[in-house]
Amino acid sequence: MLDFGTTIFTWQSLLTLAILILLTTVSAHFSAPTGAAIRTAQDLGVDLKDQPEESAPRSRPREWLEYSSILPVLAGLLTLGFLQAVTKAVPATAGILVQFPLYAAMAAILTEVQGTGGLSISEHLAHFFTSIGGGGGFAVIIALYTALLAHPQPAAVARPRPAAVLY
Numbered sequence: 393m394l395d396f397g398t399t400i401f402t403w404q405s406l407l408t409l410a411i412l413i414l415l416t417t418v419s420a421h422f423s424a425p426t427g428a429a430i431r432t433a434q435d436l437g438v439d440l441k442d443q444p445e446e447s448a449p450r451s452r453p454r455e456w457l458e459y460s461s462i463l464p465v466l467a468g469l470l471t472l473g474f475l476q477a478v479t480k481a482v483p484a485t486a487g488i489l490v491q492f493p494l495y496a497a498m499a500a501i502l503t504e505v506q507g508t509g510g511l512s513i514s515e516h517l518a519h520f521f522t523s524i525g526g527g528g529g530f531a532v533i534i535a536l537y538t539a540l541l542a543h544p545q546p547a548a549v550a551r552p553r554p555a556a557v558l559y
Contacts, residue, residue, distance in 0.1 A: 399405075425431070433440055450456060457463055479486040502514045511519075524533060 447459065450459065475486075475490060478489055482489060502517075503512055505512060507513060507516070524530060
């Protein structure tokens with residue numbers, strides 16, 4: 393098993409992290425409104441003095457767990473137990489199996505959550521890709537993809553293979 397020192401905490405990964413932090417900070421700085429474009433919450437009609445409503449009184453005995461701070465602790469312990477059980481049961485594929493619930497959650501967010509105009513993110517993406525599909529836009533995207541991503545090949549793929557031996 394590889395440790396973090398040979399995977400995530402290599403100098404290349406840490407350099408990438410530093411570059412991402414720098415670019416994100418610079419992007420946030422230059423995209424922030426300045427001067428007359430700045431709007432306060434008061435300008436937007438947001439009342440910051442509103443108080444949260446009191447929660448409804450508990451009418452059932454089991455509702456104490458819903459309002460208790462022990463629920464996040466229990467969820468965390470159950471998650472740790474699940475991770476340990478998966479690691480013991482199938483150690484070689486534990487990292488892969490644990491990812492599937494995350495993929496399911498991301499798929500649900502992409503397809504179910506309604507956003508701008510009552511459309512989900514997947515519907516926005518579908519409209520975007522179908523709109524660039526006509527009028528030659530698709531050919532431009534494929535050309536850019538080929539030039540930027542598909543052209544560089546690793547040495548193992550580019551190396552000629554020996555001819556097959558025929559008997």
